Amino acid sequence: MNHLDQFLFGYYPYIALTVFLLGSLMRFDRDQYSWKSDSSQLLRQGQLRWGSNLFHIGILFLLFGHAFGLLMPHFMYAPFMTAGDKQLLAMVSGGLFGVLGLIGVSLLLHRRLSDPRIRKNSKTSDIALLWLLWLQFVLGLATIPLSAQHLDGSMMIKLAEWAQRIVTFRGGAAELLAEAGWIFKAHMFLGMSLFLVFPFTRLVHVWSGFGTLAYVVRPYQLVRSRRLGLTPKAPLGQRDF
16 A cells, blocks of 8 residues: 555545534534525526436435445444345445436536537536536446445445444544555546535535524414514514514
């Protein structure tokens, strides 16, 4: 293993996660008016519904699939399936939703580049982000033929062990990827880089999407009508509006 691998898969994950968390917090605190998805739906709806729905279905499944697949310890699924079965499941489901996500992001990218009004109102970061996501989908799908060459699950176990060592701050994580192919490494590097650029792009609206889950446990807001005289007068600043 060389020094580049040690940096990319030993230190870079912590750099990306630190920027991801602190950068998101600082942007929310200092620049809340930019905290939005910057939807271009008002400019033209064509391709947006299909592209957005396919992209979000694909990316959300893959996000949670990668999280559970990489961070779940081997002993938790060993009684139910082998590492090879888990790898085959990941290849089939990841391939299906990866294709859906790739089609979706391709539609969104074509729409943003081909429509003069949308392109004029797009930031450079918007287009760059779509290209990064498109490339990440392509790299992810490219790992499937490589995984099919060794269906024993050995590489998947190493990838999962790498992720678990990173999140638990254990050493020796980078050494586990010494034998991984360059496509695997490129896919992992670009995935970490997406976390790095997250706070500086429209991706921050993902936090708001997860934040809406708080409404499930939020108490009801009571709104009383003052017109019917049902609400007693309250001091200024405490009245219902």
